[in-house]
Amino acid sequence: MIRTVSTPRKHPPERRRPGTVSIRDVALRAGVSIATVSRAVNRIPTVDSELASRVWKAIDEVGYLPNTQARALVSGRSRLLGLIVSEITNPFFPELVQEFETLATSQGYEVLIGSTNYDPARTESLMRRLLQRNVDGVAVMTFGVEEDLVKKLVEREFPLVFVDAGPNLPNIHVLKVDYGEGIRQGVQHLAALGHRSIAFISGPLAQRSPKVRLDAFLKSMDELGIHVPAEHQVEGTHTMEGGITAMEQLLALDKLPTAVMCSNDMTAIGALHALYRTPLKVPQDISIVGFDDIHLAQFMLPPLTTVQMSCRSLAVAAIEALRAGIEPDHPKARQKEWLISTRLVVRQSSTFPRGSLPAMSHSAQQRHGPAR
Amino acid sequence: MIRTVSTPRKHPPERRRPGTVSIRDVALRAGVSIATVSRAVNRIPTVDSELASRVWKAIDEVGYLPNTQARALVSGRSRLLGLIVSEITNPFFPELVQEFETLATSQGYEVLIGSTNYDPARTESLMRRLLQRNVDGVAVMTFGVEEDLVKKLVEREFPLVFVDAGPNLPNIHVLKVDYGEGIRQGVQHLAALGHRSIAFISGPLAQRSPKVRLDAFLKSMDELGIHVPAEHQVEGTHTMEGGITAMEQLLALDKLPTAVMCSNDMTAIGALHALYRTPLKVPQDISIVGFDDIHLAQFMLPPLTTVQMSCRSLAVAAIEALRAGIEPDHPKARQKEWLISTRLVVRQSSTFPRGSLPAMSHSAQQRHGPAR
DNA sequence: TCACAGGCGGCAAACGTTTCCCTGCCCAGA
DNA sequence: TCTGGGCAGGGAAACGTTTGCCGCCTGTGA
Numbered sequence: 001m002i003r004t005v006s007t008p009r010k011h012p013p014e015r016r017r018p019g020t021v022s023i024r025d026v027a028l029r030a031g032v033s034i035a036t037v038s039r040a041v042n043r044i045p046t047v048d049s050e051l052a053s054r055v056w057k058a059i060d061e062v063g064y065l066p067n068t069q070a071r072a073l074v075s076g077r078s079r080l081l082g083l084i085v086s087e088i089t090n091p092f093f094p095e096l097v098q099e100f101e102t103l104a105t106s107q108g109y110e111v112l113i114g115s116t117n118y119d120p121a122r123t124e125s126l127m128r129r130l131l132q133r134n135v136d137g138v139a140v141m142t143f144g145v146e147e148d149l150v151k152k153l154v155e156r157e158f159p160l161v162f163v164d165a166g167p168n169l170p171n172i173h174v175l176k177v178d179y180g181e182g183i184r185q186g187v188q189h190l191a192a193l194g195h196r197s198i199a200f201i202s203g204p205l206a207q208r209s210p211k212v213r214l215d216a217f218l219k220s221m222d223e224l225g226i227h228v229p230a231e232h233q234v235e236g237t238h239t240m241e242g243g244i245t246a247m248e249q250l251l252a253l254d255k256l257p258t259a260v261m262c263s264n265d266m267t268a269i270g271a272l273h274a275l276y277r278t279p280l281k282v283p284q285d286i287s288i289v290g291f292d293d294i295h296l297a298q299f300m301l302p303p304l305t306t307v308q309m310s311c312r313s314l315a316v317a318a319i320e321a322l323r324a325g326i327e328p329d330h331p332k333a334r335q336k337e338w339l340i341s342t343r344l345v346v347r348q349s350s351t352f353p354r355g356s357l358p359a360m361s362h363s364a365q366q367r368h369g370p371a372r
Numbered sequence: 373m374i375r376t377v378s379t380p381r382k383h384p385p386e387r388r389r390p391g392t393v394s395i396r397d398v399a400l401r402a403g404v405s406i407a408t409v410s411r412a413v414n415r416i417p418t419v420d421s422e423l424a425s426r427v428w429k430a431i432d433e434v435g436y437l438p439n440t441q442a443r444a445l446v447s448g449r450s451r452l453l454g455l456i457v458s459e460i461t462n463p464f465f466p467e468l469v470q471e472f473e474t475l476a477t478s479q480g481y482e483v484l485i486g487s488t489n490y491d492p493a494r495t496e497s498l499m500r501r502l503l504q505r506n507v508d509g510v511a512v513m514t515f516g517v518e519e520d521l522v523k524k525l526v527e528r529e530f531p532l533v534f535v536d537a538g539p540n541l542p543n544i545h546v547l548k549v550d551y552g553e554g555i556r557q558g559v560q561h562l563a564a565l566g567h568r569s570i571a572f573i574s575g576p577l578a579q580r581s582p583k584v585r586l587d588a589f590l591k592s593m594d595e596l597g598i599h600v601p602a603e604h605q606v607e608g609t610h611t612m613e614g615g616i617t618a619m620e621q622l623l624a625l626d627k628l629p630t631a632v633m634c635s636n637d638m639t640a641i642g643a644l645h646a647l648y649r650t651p652l653k654v655p656q657d658i659s660i661v662g663f664d665d666i667h668l669a670q671f672m673l674p675p676l677t678t679v680q681m682s683c684r685s686l687a688v689a690a691i692e693a694l695r696a697g698i699e700p701d702h703p704k705a706r707q708k709e710w711l712i713s714t715r716l717v718v719r720q721s722s723t724f725p726r727g728s729l730p731a732m733s734h735s736a737q738q739r740h741g742p743a744r
Numbered sequence: 745t746c747a748c749a750g751g752c753g754g755c756a757a758a759c760g761t762t763t764c765c766c767t768g769c770c771c772a773g774a
Numbered sequence: 775t776c777t778g779g780g781c782a783g784g785g786a787a788a789c790g791t792t793t794g795c796c797g798c799c800t801g802t803g804a
Contacts, residue, residue: 066504067445071791073792082786089467129482132437156391157391301645407762407763408785442759444789656764
C-alpha cells in the first residue's frame, strides 16, 4: 500500500553544521511564529514594533543568520551577480573587481567572478556555472564579447550589462565608454606639443573595444589633418609583452614616430620597457601615452601620461544598470545606455618632440618641459 | 476555523525565470519519477542504464540545469569556497586567485572572493557574508591573520586553511611556507657574490608573515656571521609606495648597503623605482632581491632576482586541504600541515658589489656580470 | 451592547532538490 | 507452485525560507 499518512523519517540525516541556527529557533525563543520572524527580518512595516524588537533580541541571543540558499530558493532571487572579465591578472581588472565587489556587497549582493582568459571552453563552463548558481544578473566586462556567450545569456532573459556594445534587447544594458573624448584629448595634447608623427599600438583588433579605440585615434588624427601611415599602426595584445614586441617593431622602422599612443596602460608600460633598453629617453626622444590610468601608471618612470577610464564609474554604472534590470520598479529600469566618460591625465611621459620648439604658452612649457 | 486540508494557493507568485527547467520537467519527459532523475544526474550506479540514458536524453532535450541552491539546501553543502586575500589590487593576489579559481571550478566548486584591505569592518562583513552563504570552507590567504576573524570562523567548525600559522584545532589546516629555504638561498647568493652589507625592507611587522620573513633573513645572516645593523632593517608596507619610501630611507644613510633584500616583489619594484631617480645603477651599485616572483618581476629593468613562492603550489595545497576538511573520507583528512617550498630565481638585479672582485667561478661571473 | 472594519500575525504551501523507506517485480531454489 | 531474497524505482519527507490567505482581536460608531 502506498504510504499516504505522514510517517516521520526514522533516521533524518545529520546535515546542519554545528552552531547553525534557523528561523525556527528564533521563533521559539521570541515566542512568535516563524512568519513573524521572517517579516521582522525583512523589515516589513506591518509587524508590531514591540514584537519586532523581541524578535531582534532573540536573533541576537541565538546568533541567527538567515540561510541565503533557502531565501533564494523561495524568492527566486539569489542576490548573486556574475562579473566576467577577460583576465584577472591584467592589473586593470583587479581594480575594477575591487570597486564592483565593494559596491555590490554594500547593496547586499555577492559577486561571482569569472575570468575567460579568451578561452572559449573556459567561457562555456563559466556560463554554465553562472546559470546553475542562478545569478540575478551578469556584467560582461571583457572589452571584447564572444558572440556565442552573448547568445546563451540573452535567451535566458538575464539582466545583462555589456561594455561598449551589446545586442539591442530588453534587459540588456550597455555601458558606452566615450573613448573618443579621452583619446581626442590625448591626440590634441600631443599635437599641441608639436608632434606630427604619432604611432598607435592597439590591442587585439579581433575584439571590439580595441578596434573602437583605434578608430577613435584615427578619427582624432584625421580631424587634425595628420596622416597615419600603416607602419605606425601596430597591433599589440593589451599586455606588457605585447607592448614590448610592438615597440620593438616601431623601433625597427627607418623613421621613428615622435610619440606613441597605446590602447591600454600595460601596453604603454611594455613600450616604456622596450625603450629603456635603447639609448632613447622618454619623453625627450619619444613621448608615450597610455590608456586606462591603472594604479601602476603613476609609478612608472617617467610617470605615465594616460587617458583615464574610471573603474569606479564603470563599476557604479554596471551595478546600477544590473539593479535596474533586476528590480522591476527601479527608477532607471528603462534606461538602456550608460555613459562613461574618459579624460586625459597629463604626467611626465609626454613632452614636445626633440628639435621642435612649438608655439606654446609659458605655463604649458613649464608643465610639459623635459623632466630631470 | 483553522485550515487543515491542503487548499491550493490562489495566486502562486510568478518567480521562475523564463527558460528555467526543473527536475520535474525532466521526469515528465523521460516518464520516470524525479527520484530517478536525481539518481541519474548524480550517477548513482543502481539506476538501470537504459533508464539512465532515457533520462540524459530528456535532460538534453529540455535543457535542464540542476538548481544549486535547492541542492545546497537539502544536502547541506553549498559547494562554495571562500577565498580571503589582503588586497586584490596587489599583483600577487590576482595570480593566486586565478590559480585557485581554476582549480576550484574544475572540481565543481565556486569561489567567493573577499578582499579585507586590512579593514576590520570590511573583514567583519566579509565573514558574515561567507557564513550566510554557507560556504563549505574558507582559505584565508592574507599573510597576516586578524585574530578575531579567526575566532569567528573557528567556532563554526568550518574547514579552514591558513597560511603560515593558525590555531591548532581540528578542521584547521595550515600551509607552511618554507620561507627559510628561499631566503637563505637569497642571502647566500648575495654573500657568495661578496656582499657583506645587506639591508632588508620588510612588510608591515604587525602581521605574522612579514615578521617570519624578516626573521628568516636575520637567521640566514646570522648563520653567515654577518651583523645586520638596525638602520638596515626598514619596515615597508608590501606595496610599491612602501618600497619607494623605505628605499629613500636607506638612501639617506651615510653608508649605503651594497644589497637590499625585500619582503615581497612590489616592495622590490618600489625600491628599483626609488633607485632609478638616483645616479645609482642596479645591480652595479646596489643589488636588489625580491620575494614572490610575481609575473611583473621578470619584466623589470633589470629583471628582478627574487625568491619564488609558487602561486600554483599554494592554490593546489589550499584546495586539497579544504577538500580534506570538507569530505569526511578524504585520504588526507588527518593531515594538518602542508609544506610550500620556495626557491631563489636569479635574474639580473643582483651582481657582485662594486670594487669587490669575489672569488667566483668563470661561469658565475658571466651569469651575474653587469647587464647592458 | 452590538455590528463592522481594519490590521496584525499565524498556518501552511511552495521553491527544487536529495534520500529514506517501502513496494513490487524478478528470479532462484525447494 | 510456492517461498524468500535482492534490488530497482517511486512516494514523500525534509532542508529553511517567503508569502497568500484567513482568523482573531481591537477599536469605533451607532
